[in-house]
Amino acid sequence: MLRSLNLRFFLYAGITVFAILLFLPTLTTELPTWYYKVIPTEKIHLGLDLQGGMHLVLEVEAEKAVESYVERIKNNLKDDLKDKGVPVGKIEREKTDRIIMEVSGEKARWEKVLSDRYPMLQELSSTPLEKGIWRIGLVLDSKQADHIRKNAIDQALETIRNRVDQFGVSEPEITLQGVDRILVQLPGIKDPQRAVRLIGQTALLEFKLVDDEADLEEALKGNIPEGDIILYQRVVDPKTGGVKKIPYLLKEKTLMTGDVLKDARVALDSQFHEPYVALEFDDIGAKLFEQITGANVKKRLAIILDNNVYSAPVIQERISGGRAQITGRFDTKEASDLAIVLRAGALPSPVKIIEERTVGPSLGQDSIRKGIISILISAVLVVAFMIFYYRVSGMIADIALILNVVLVLAALAIFRATLTLPGIAGLVLSIGMAVDANILIHERIKEELRWGKTVRAAIDQGYHRAFVTIIDSNLTTLIAGILLYQFGTGPVRGFAVTLCIGILANIFTAVYVTRLVFDFLTLKLGVKRLSI
Amino acid sequence: MELIRPDTRFDFIGKKKYTACISAFVLLLSLGSILFHGGLNYGVDFAGGILIQIRFSKRIHISEVREAMEKIGSKEAMVQAFGGENEFLIRIEKTQEDLETMSKKIQLSLQEQFKDRALEIRRVEVVGPKVGKDLKRKALWAVGLSFLGMLIYVAWRFREVSYGLGGIVALIHDVIVTYGALSITNREYSLTVLAVILTIIGFSINDTIVIFDRVRENLKKMRKENLETIFNISVNETLGRTILTSGTVMMVVLILFFFGGPVINDFAFTLIVGLVSGTYSTVYIASPVVLFWHHHVTEKRKRRK
Numbered sequence: 087m088l089r090s091l092n093l094r095f096f097l098y099a100g101i102t103v104f105a106i107l108l109f110l111p112t113l114t115t116e117l118p119t120w121y122y123k124v125i126p127t128e129k130i131h132l133g134l135d136l137q138g139g140m141h142l143v144l145e146v147e148a149e150k151a152v153e154s155y156v157e158r159i160k161n162n163l164k165d166d167l168k169d170k171g172v173p174v175g176k177i178e179r180e181k182t183d184r185i186i187m188e189v190s191g192e193k194a195r196w197e198k199v200l201s202d203r204y205p206m207l208q209e210l211s212s213t214p215l216e217k218g219i220w221r222i223g224l225v226l227d228s229k230q231a232d233h234i235r236k237n238a239i240d241q242a243l244e245t246i247r248n249r250v251d252q253f254g255v256s257e258p259e260i261t262l263q264g265v266d267r268i269l270v271q272l273p274g275i276k277d278p279q280r281a282v283r284l285i286g287q288t289a290l291l292e293f294k295l296v297d298d299e300a301d302l303e304e305a306l307k308g309n310i311p312e313g314d315i316i317l318y319q320r321v322v323d324p325k326t327g328g329v330k331k332i333p334y335l336l337k338e339k340t341l342m343t344g345d346v347l348k349d350a351r352v353a354l355d356s357q358f359h360e361p362y363v364a365l366e367f368d369d370i371g372a373k374l375f376e377q378i379t380g381a382n383v384k385k386r387l388a389i390i391l392d393n394n395v396y397s398a399p400v401i402q403e404r405i406s407g408g409r410a411q412i413t414g415r416f417d418t419k420e421a422s423d424l425a426i427v428l429r430a431g432a433l434p435s436p437v438k439i440i441e442e443r444t445v446g447p448s449l450g451q452d453s454i455r456k457g458i459i460s461i462l463i464s465a466v467l468v469v470a471f472m473i474f475y476y477r478v479s480g481m482i483a484d485i486a487l488i489l490n491v492v493l494v495l496a497a498l499a500i501f502r503a504t505l506t507l508p509g510i511a512g513l514v515l516s517i518g519m520a521v522d523a524n525i526l527i528h529e530r531i532k533e534e535l536r537w538g539k540t541v542r543a544a545i546d547q548g549y550h551r552a553f554v555t556i557i558d559s560n561l562t563t564l565i566a567g568i569l570l571y572q573f574g575t576g577p578v579r580g581f582a583v584t585l586c587i588g589i590l591a592n593i594f595t596a597v598y599v600t601r602l603v604f605d606f607l608t609l610k611l612g613v614k615r616l617s618i
Numbered sequence: 619m620e621l622i623r624p625d626t627r628f629d630f631i632g633k634k635k636y637t638a639c640i641s642a643f644v645l646l647l648s649l650g651s652i653l654f655h656g657g658l659n660y661g662v663d664f665a666g667g668i669l670i671q672i673r674f675s676k677r678i679h680i681s682e683v684r685e686a687m688e689k690i691g692s693k694e695a696m697v698q699a700f701g702g703e704n705e706f707l708i709r710i711e712k713t714q715e716d717l718e719t720m721s722k723k724i725q726l727s728l729q730e731q732f733k734d735r736a737l738e739i740r741r742v743e744v745v746g747p748k749v750g751k752d753l754k755r756k757a758l759w760a761v762g763l764s765f766l767g768m769l770i771y772v773a774w775r776f777r778e779v780s781y782g783l784g785g786i787v788a789l790i791h792d793v794i795v796t797y798g799a800l801s802i803t804n805r806e807y808s809l810t811v812l813a814v815i816l817t818i819i820g821f822s823i824n825d826t827i828v829i830f831d832r833v834r835e836n837l838k839k840m841r842k843e844n845l846e847t848i849f850n851i852s853v854n855e856t857l858g859r860t861i862l863t864s865g866t867v868m869m870v871v872l873i874l875f876f877f878g879g880p881v882i883n884d885f886a887f888t889l890i891v892g893l894v895s896g897t898y899s900t901v902y903i904a905s906p907v908v909l910f911w912h913h914h915v916t917e918k919r920k921r922r923k
Contacts, residue, residue: 135881143749145746145748278742279722279725282718282722286718438718438746439718439744439746440745440746440748440749441744441745441746441749442718442721442742442743442744442745443741443742443743443744444741444742444743445740445741446738446739446740446741448673448738448740449671449740449741449881452879453879453881453882456877456878456879456882457878457879457882459877460870460873460874460877460878463873463877464869464870464873464874467869467870467873468866468869468870471866471869475621475862507881507882508810508813508882508885511874511878511882511885511886514870514873514874514878515817515867515870515871515874515889517870518866518867518868518869518870518871519821519863519867521863521866522824522859522863522866522867525859525862525863525866526828526859526863529856529858529859529862532620533624533855536624551835554831555827555828555831558775558827558831559823559824559825559827559828560824561771562767562768562771562772562820562823562824562827563817563820563821563823563824564820565764565767565768565771565820566764566767566768566816566817566819566820567816567820569760569763569764569767569816570760570813570816570817572760573756573757573759573760573763574756574760574809574812574813575753575809576809577809577810578809578810578812578813581810581813582813585817
């Protein structure tokens, strides 16, 4: 028994020392560098609600990616049919993934085009109308659609990661949540609205020709020529702050998009000292740009970002070398953000912010201060109460209580769990609940003593009897804690974590550690009367 | 020290007729308040909407903030003082419009209107209707599954359905009373409050198990006594522990309530209610249910045999 007493002492002492070592980096930053090499832990990770920061949940509108894919197919199909001499009438996208077209002529011809080049389209219906015209209904293969959706989500995740990296946030967390949601956590961010703009922007860059032959006035009245669209340029008056919208009549066909970009940087205009974004295309892009500019000299080329026209300069000559620029009246911050999103690439489909939680740094500091005050006051009160009520035995329980808090903090540090405000509340709560096990044991020992048992027997029985109850009651709380972790999010999860760790640590400290002290008192020191 | 003298024999169970009336009254009051308010007062977490917490460095009256919100055109915005003197909470429950744009508009406009008062936006929460619905569903699952978990655990540990049932009825009582208290005091049902509800569930069953454990032990010792007496003795024997544990937990929760700051205030309040209810229900709900079951179900079965 004595030997095992020593053994237990060294085991528990070892655990305690190790826990303190794990927890030390949280208390002070002035530790030698070798320390971090030996002890595998960092400062306890604080949740966004304590250190301030932003929590965003974005929903990827993957359907839009399918839509634009079908839209592209539709345009290609139209061209291909015309090339093969199939007379095409109306051809339109219907709903997300369907194309309705009216064709005439030999059936074998269009069917060959479809089967050769468009295996991803399935024929839904074909109805003969009058004069040999057929109406064909096509639908995108569902496997292909799923593939596009999945790609869109993966790519969105990647793109947002790139943007955040370039924005310069320390320790951002960007993860997929469920099927089509992206969780973005940006600790310590200073300008949350700017971050929202940067992350949520689709940033689809397009080059389209301005249709100078048609009449803009007529088009604005609703007579838009076929194959044309109207887009606007937003011009902010620097004096009044009012927004003016300038309409442009453009050819609908997109000549080039931003995916051929190699680089985008902010540069300063040498004349007016206004910032602009300098674009550099990759090889394919450079060739394409040369072709486009060469074929359309003296026409205007509109540079469009997310359906907003930024500028529409006249092409003076064929441009080789793969460089272009976006001008507009930006300030430096806007220009640099634009460069970031262009460099990181466009989102394959728009994202919608469905949840935002931002906490300013001062609120977080307030919470930490109040949390620490609460922990200290409750610890002092509980410790004092236990000594007052149980005397020496109360002190033993207090040792367990303090060790319990240290163990929880050490566990948080080593598992890299996050401490949140509800988590602090959970810690305070576990201080209150931690003594429950000792109260159960002590009350039981008292009862046994009352029944005339010796001190040794009373302690033995007390622990033995109380143990079942302690396990039962702690396990039920653990069940609740695990469910809370499963179904909770963010800060609430932090609460679940501290609660669960607290319970596990409690069984160790309140049952095993205190038992060691009691055994030491009775076996080694031969205490005959228990102060309880 | 002895808080409760060992020979204490309060007749807890004998008063079950009166306490049943009290329980029924409190339950009706809770349910009535919830019904009267048209269901639970779901916060932004569950209902979807916008919550903005602002603080001014200079003195300002709440009506000025309300006026500013009206200027923005958000008539449905609720403004309330929060924590310190110049700190306010603006809440908009809406599920239709583009919330993100709206929140941006409000923030910009407030900063513009209170340029000279050093306005600080301390917290912004925007929860879309879809997310809110998701969270609501998850919350329901969490509470439902924890009931089920407790029922199974207690029934399994005590090898008897009646104990599990007693525990669960007590839990349902606690949850209704807690929701009722939230409703009466017009507090919001948020994610944090859900966390407390689950904690209360764990805590209340914990209390119940301590007494049931003692009943099981006493059943072996006192074979001649009837179940009712055994329950009463068990409650009395564990009374010291019940008071001490509830007392220490109550002590720390009160500290959280007074010193934990406004964000944690609802959390602490809910815990206080749940704690009182949980302790009460162990003695006056869980035990009578077990006894009731034995009188009316188990005994009848025996007679039939």
